[in-house]
Amino acid sequence: MSILTQAIYDHLAADGILVALLSSYKGEPAIFTIDPAPGDASTPYVVTAGEIVQTPFDSKTTRGRSLVRDVRIYDEASGSAIVIEAIAERVRLLLHRQPLSIGGYEWIISDCGGPIVADERDYYGRIISLSLTAEEAIGS
Amino acid sequence: MAAGTYTLKWTPQAVKKAVMGELVANGEIVGKFVETEARRRLLSIRDPEWGMAYRSQLVARLLTYEMESSNKEVTIRVGVRPSQSGRHHGFYIELGSKTAPAHPFLRPAVFQNAAHIVALLAGR
Numbered sequence: 001m002s003i004l005t006q007a008i009y010d011h012l013a014a015d016g017i018l019v020a021l022l023s024s025y026k027g028e029p030a031i032f033t034i035d036p037a038p039g040d041a042s043t044p045y046v047v048t049a050g051e052i053v054q055t056p057f058d059s060k061t062t063r064g065r066s067l068v069r070d071v072r073i074y075d076e077a078s079g080s081a082i083v084i085e086a087i088a089e090r091v092r093l094l095l096h097r098q099p100l101s102i103g104g105y106e107w108i109i110s111d112c113g114g115p116i117v118a119d120e121r122d123y124y125g126r127i128i129s130l131s132l133t134a135e136e137a138i139g140s
Numbered sequence: 141m142a143a144g145t146y147t148l149k150w151t152p153q154a155v156k157k158a159v160m161g162e163l164v165a166n167g168e169i170v171g172k173f174v175e176t177e178a179r180r181r182l183l184s185i186r187d188p189e190w191g192m193a194y195r196s197q198l199v200a201r202l203l204t205y206e207m208e209s210s211n212k213e214v215t216i217r218v219g220v221r222p223s224q225s226g227r228h229h230g231f232y233i234e235l236g237s238k239t240a241p242a243h244p245f246l247r248p249a250v251f252q253n254a255a256h257i258v259a260l261l262a263g264r
Contacts, residue, residue: 035241047236052244053251068251074238118231123238 004067004132005033007102008048011094018090021083022046037074043123044075044087057108057133064108064135071095071128072118081124088115088126095130105134162263163214164207170260171205174218178249179203185233185243198223199230219246 012018012031019029023042030045032038037047048071057064071091075084096112110132118125179200186192205218220230236242250257 035236036239049241052242052247055252055254068247070235070242072236072242118235118237120232120237125238127235 002051002067002069003065003102003105003134004051004069004100005049007100008069008071008095008130009033011098011100012046012091015090015094018087018094021087021090044073044083046087046091047072047074052129057135062135064105064133066131066133069130069132071130073115073126073128075124077119077122077124084124084126085115088128091115092128095128100132100134102134104137106137108133108135160209160211160214163261164209166261166263167207167209167214167216170257171207171216171218173260174216174249174253174257175203175205177253178218178246181245181249182230182233185245187243188240191233195233198225199233202229218249 009031013029022044023030025032025038025041025045030037030041030043032041032045032047033049035047035049037045048069051067051069053066053068055066057066073084073087073091075081075087092112092115095110097110099107100110101107110130113129113131115126115128118127182195182200182203185195199220202221202223203219204221205216207217208215223229230246232240234242234244234246
Protein backbone atom coordinates (compact mmCIF):
# COMPACT_ATOMS: atom_id res chain seq x y z
CA MET A 1 0.00 0.00 0.00
CA SER A 2 1.23 3.51 -0.77
CA ILE A 3 2.65 5.41 2.17
CA LEU A 4 0.05 8.03 1.48
CA THR A 5 -3.11 5.97 1.23
CA GLN A 6 -3.58 5.30 4.94
CA ALA A 7 -2.41 8.78 5.85
CA ILE A 8 -4.95 10.51 3.63
CA TYR A 9 -7.77 8.20 4.63
CA ASP A 10 -7.09 8.71 8.34
CA HIS A 11 -6.73 12.46 7.94
CA LEU A 12 -9.99 12.89 6.02
CA ALA A 13 -12.01 10.37 8.02
CA ALA A 14 -11.04 12.08 11.28
CA ASP A 15 -12.74 15.31 10.24
CA GLY A 16 -16.28 15.47 11.55
CA ILE A 17 -17.40 18.23 9.18
CA LEU A 18 -16.25 16.32 6.10
CA VAL A 19 -17.72 13.06 7.32
CA ALA A 20 -21.07 14.77 7.91
CA LEU A 21 -21.09 15.95 4.28
CA LEU A 22 -20.31 12.49 2.85
CA SER A 23 -22.47 9.42 2.67
CA SER A 24 -21.40 6.29 4.47
CA TYR A 25 -20.51 2.86 3.17
CA LYS A 26 -20.79 -0.20 5.38
CA GLY A 27 -20.82 2.01 8.44
CA GLU A 28 -17.69 3.96 7.48
CA PRO A 29 -17.29 7.38 5.83
CA ALA A 30 -17.53 7.09 2.03
CA ILE A 31 -13.83 7.68 1.39
CA PHE A 32 -12.56 5.06 -1.03
CA THR A 33 -8.97 4.07 -1.67
CA ILE A 34 -9.90 1.92 -4.66
CA ASP A 35 -10.69 3.23 -8.13
CA PRO A 36 -13.49 3.23 -9.11
CA ALA A 37 -15.53 3.12 -5.91
CA PRO A 38 -17.76 0.08 -5.37
CA GLY A 39 -20.84 0.11 -7.60
CA ASP A 40 -23.22 0.07 -4.64
CA ALA A 41 -21.67 3.11 -2.97
CA SER A 42 -23.99 6.06 -2.69
CA THR A 43 -22.90 9.61 -3.34
CA PRO A 44 -21.45 11.95 -2.27
CA TYR A 45 -18.12 10.24 -1.84
CA VAL A 46 -14.37 10.66 -2.19
CA VAL A 47 -12.00 8.50 -4.23
CA THR A 48 -8.24 8.64 -3.83
CA ALA A 49 -6.18 5.74 -5.10
CA GLY A 50 -2.62 5.58 -6.27
CA GLU A 51 -0.05 8.17 -7.15
CA ILE A 52 0.01 10.02 -10.45
CA VAL A 53 3.72 10.59 -10.07
CA GLN A 54 6.27 9.41 -7.56
CA THR A 55 9.86 10.63 -7.68
CA PRO A 56 12.78 10.35 -5.24
CA PHE A 57 13.50 13.21 -2.87
CA ASP A 58 16.92 12.08 -1.74
CA SER A 59 20.00 13.82 -0.49
CA LYS A 60 23.43 12.45 0.33
CA THR A 61 22.27 11.35 3.76
CA THR A 62 18.48 11.19 3.55
CA ARG A 63 15.83 9.41 1.53
CA GLY A 64 12.43 10.77 0.65
CA ARG A 65 9.69 10.94 -1.94
CA SER A 66 7.71 13.51 -3.82
CA LEU A 67 4.24 12.36 -4.78
CA VAL A 68 1.26 13.67 -6.70
CA ARG A 69 -2.14 12.20 -6.04
CA ASP A 70 -5.66 13.13 -7.11
CA VAL A 71 -8.52 13.29 -4.66
CA ARG A 72 -11.80 12.97 -6.58
CA ILE A 73 -15.23 13.80 -5.28
CA TYR A 74 -18.52 12.76 -6.85
CA ASP A 75 -22.13 13.63 -6.16
CA GLU A 76 -25.41 13.12 -7.95
CA ALA A 77 -26.30 15.91 -10.39
CA SER A 78 -29.27 17.33 -8.55
CA GLY A 79 -29.28 20.82 -10.01
CA SER A 80 -27.10 22.35 -7.32
CA ALA A 81 -23.37 21.97 -6.81
CA ILE A 82 -23.43 23.45 -3.30
CA VAL A 83 -22.75 20.15 -1.55
CA ILE A 84 -19.94 18.94 -3.79
CA GLU A 85 -18.24 22.31 -3.69
CA ALA A 86 -18.47 22.36 0.09
CA ILE A 87 -16.89 18.90 0.19
CA ALA A 88 -14.15 19.91 -2.24
CA GLU A 89 -13.34 23.03 -0.25
CA ARG A 90 -13.25 21.02 2.95
CA VAL A 91 -10.89 18.44 1.42
CA ARG A 92 -8.63 21.21 0.18
CA LEU A 93 -8.66 22.89 3.58
CA LEU A 94 -7.69 19.62 5.24
CA LEU A 95 -4.85 18.81 2.86
CA HIS A 96 -3.37 22.11 1.68
CA ARG A 97 -0.21 22.84 3.65
CA GLN A 98 -1.46 20.70 6.49
CA PRO A 99 0.92 18.23 8.15
CA LEU A 100 0.05 14.58 7.55
CA SER A 101 0.97 11.74 9.83
CA ILE A 102 2.64 9.20 7.53
CA GLY A 103 3.96 5.95 8.94
CA GLY A 104 7.77 5.85 8.78
CA TYR A 105 7.99 9.27 7.16
CA GLU A 106 8.24 12.86 8.19
CA TRP A 107 5.97 15.25 6.34
CA ILE A 108 7.82 18.15 4.74
CA ILE A 109 5.30 20.02 2.60
CA SER A 110 2.07 19.43 0.75
CA ASP A 111 -0.08 21.63 -1.39
CA CYS A 112 -3.25 21.28 -3.40
CA GLY A 113 -4.12 22.23 -6.95
CA GLY A 114 -7.80 22.68 -7.76
CA PRO A 115 -10.53 21.85 -7.17
CA ILE A 116 -11.29 21.60 -10.87
CA VAL A 117 -14.63 20.65 -12.37
CA ALA A 118 -14.99 17.12 -13.76
CA ASP A 119 -18.73 16.83 -14.24
CA GLU A 120 -20.32 13.87 -16.00
CA ARG A 121 -23.76 13.32 -17.48
CA ASP A 122 -25.50 12.35 -14.23
CA TYR A 123 -22.88 13.24 -11.67
CA TYR A 124 -20.92 16.23 -10.54
CA GLY A 125 -17.22 15.76 -10.10
CA ARG A 126 -14.47 17.83 -8.51
CA ILE A 127 -10.79 16.94 -8.48
CA ILE A 128 -8.05 18.16 -6.19
CA SER A 129 -4.41 17.32 -6.94
CA LEU A 130 -2.28 16.89 -3.86
CA SER A 131 1.50 17.27 -4.15
CA LEU A 132 3.41 16.02 -1.14
CA THR A 133 7.03 15.66 -0.15
CA ALA A 134 8.05 13.44 2.76
CA GLU A 135 11.32 12.15 4.10
CA GLU A 136 12.06 8.80 5.69
CA ALA A 137 11.99 9.18 9.45
CA ILE A 138 15.35 8.66 11.10
CA GLY A 139 15.48 5.21 12.62
CA SER A 140 12.60 3.86 10.54
CA MET B 141 43.72 49.68 -26.26
CA ALA B 142 46.94 48.31 -24.82
CA ALA B 143 48.22 45.00 -26.15
CA GLY B 144 47.10 42.06 -24.02
CA THR B 145 43.93 43.71 -22.64
CA TYR B 146 40.44 42.91 -23.75
CA THR B 147 37.18 44.75 -23.56
CA LEU B 148 34.07 42.74 -22.80
CA LYS B 149 30.86 44.55 -23.63
CA TRP B 150 27.81 43.32 -21.81
CA THR B 151 24.61 43.96 -23.76
CA PRO B 152 21.65 42.58 -21.81
CA GLN B 153 19.27 42.71 -24.77
CA ALA B 154 21.62 40.65 -26.92
CA VAL B 155 22.06 38.09 -24.14
CA LYS B 156 18.30 37.84 -23.59
CA LYS B 157 17.74 37.44 -27.31
CA ALA B 158 20.33 34.68 -27.53
CA VAL B 159 18.90 32.85 -24.49
CA MET B 160 15.37 33.19 -25.83
CA GLY B 161 16.42 31.83 -29.21
CA GLU B 162 18.03 28.83 -27.56
CA LEU B 163 14.99 28.22 -25.34
CA VAL B 164 12.67 28.30 -28.34
CA ALA B 165 14.85 25.85 -30.27
CA ASN B 166 15.24 23.52 -27.29
CA GLY B 167 11.57 23.97 -26.36
CA GLU B 168 10.59 22.35 -29.64
CA ILE B 169 12.66 19.33 -28.67
CA VAL B 170 11.07 19.26 -25.19
CA GLY B 171 7.55 19.54 -26.61
CA LYS B 172 8.14 16.65 -28.99
CA PHE B 173 9.77 14.59 -26.26
CA VAL B 174 6.88 15.04 -23.80
CA GLU B 175 4.31 14.42 -26.53
CA THR B 176 6.06 11.17 -27.46
CA GLU B 177 6.30 10.11 -23.81
CA ALA B 178 2.61 10.87 -23.22
CA ARG B 179 1.63 8.93 -26.35
CA ARG B 180 3.73 5.94 -25.28
CA ARG B 181 1.98 5.93 -21.90
CA LEU B 182 -1.44 6.37 -23.50
CA LEU B 183 -0.89 3.46 -25.88
CA SER B 184 0.24 1.20 -23.05
CA ILE B 185 -3.12 1.54 -21.26
CA ARG B 186 -5.01 -1.75 -21.55
CA ASP B 187 -8.06 -1.07 -19.41
CA PRO B 188 -10.84 -0.84 -20.43
CA GLU B 189 -10.35 -2.94 -23.53
CA TRP B 190 -13.40 -1.41 -25.24
CA GLY B 191 -11.67 1.98 -25.13
CA MET B 192 -8.59 0.79 -27.01
CA ALA B 193 -9.65 2.17 -30.40
CA TYR B 194 -10.68 5.49 -28.87
CA ARG B 195 -7.32 5.84 -27.14
CA SER B 196 -5.13 4.67 -30.00
CA GLN B 197 -6.97 6.10 -32.99
CA LEU B 198 -8.49 9.31 -31.72
CA VAL B 199 -6.83 10.55 -28.53
CA ALA B 200 -3.32 9.52 -29.60
CA ARG B 201 -3.82 11.26 -32.92
CA LEU B 202 -5.05 14.47 -31.26
CA LEU B 203 -2.21 14.46 -28.75
CA THR B 204 0.17 17.26 -29.63
CA TYR B 205 2.25 20.12 -28.33
CA GLU B 206 2.38 23.81 -29.09
CA MET B 207 4.83 26.52 -28.24
CA GLU B 208 4.40 30.21 -27.68
CA SER B 209 7.13 32.70 -27.08
CA SER B 210 7.03 36.33 -26.11
CA ASN B 211 9.70 38.74 -24.97
CA LYS B 212 9.61 37.39 -21.44
CA GLU B 213 8.66 33.72 -21.63
CA VAL B 214 8.48 30.53 -23.60
CA THR B 215 5.40 28.40 -23.01
CA ILE B 216 5.23 24.74 -24.03
CA ARG B 217 1.82 23.10 -23.86
CA VAL B 218 1.30 19.38 -24.32
CA GLY B 219 -2.22 18.04 -24.45
CA VAL B 220 -5.09 16.63 -26.47
CA ARG B 221 -6.63 18.96 -29.05
CA PRO B 222 -10.41 19.32 -29.23
CA SER B 223 -12.08 17.76 -32.24
CA GLN B 224 -15.46 18.12 -33.92
CA SER B 225 -16.73 15.27 -31.76
CA GLY B 226 -15.73 16.81 -28.43
CA ARG B 227 -13.58 19.15 -26.42
CA HIS B 228 -12.50 16.90 -23.59
CA HIS B 229 -10.78 13.95 -25.25
CA GLY B 230 -8.36 12.36 -22.84
CA PHE B 231 -9.67 14.29 -19.85
CA TYR B 232 -11.40 11.33 -18.23
CA ILE B 233 -8.56 8.97 -19.18
CA GLU B 234 -6.14 11.17 -17.27
CA LEU B 235 -8.41 11.92 -14.31
CA GLY B 236 -10.82 9.00 -14.19
CA SER B 237 -14.57 9.22 -13.77
CA LYS B 238 -17.20 7.95 -11.38
CA THR B 239 -17.21 4.57 -13.10
CA ALA B 240 -13.78 4.34 -14.74
CA PRO B 241 -10.36 4.36 -13.09
CA ALA B 242 -7.84 7.07 -13.85
CA HIS B 243 -4.95 6.28 -16.20
CA PRO B 244 -2.73 9.34 -16.02
CA PHE B 245 -0.57 9.72 -19.11
CA LEU B 246 0.06 13.47 -19.42
CA ARG B 247 1.32 14.49 -16.00
CA PRO B 248 3.69 11.51 -15.58
CA ALA B 249 5.16 12.34 -19.00
CA VAL B 250 6.26 15.66 -17.54
CA PHE B 251 6.95 15.04 -13.87
CA GLN B 252 8.64 11.64 -14.21
CA ASN B 253 11.01 13.23 -16.73
CA ALA B 254 11.62 16.57 -15.01
CA ALA B 255 15.43 16.25 -14.88
CA HIS B 256 15.62 15.17 -18.51
CA ILE B 257 13.36 18.04 -19.60
CA VAL B 258 15.52 20.58 -17.79
CA ALA B 259 18.61 19.09 -19.45
CA LEU B 260 16.97 19.31 -22.89
CA LEU B 261 16.00 22.93 -22.27
CA ALA B 262 19.61 23.63 -21.40
CA GLY B 263 20.69 22.05 -24.68
CA ARG B 264 22.38 19.04 -23.09
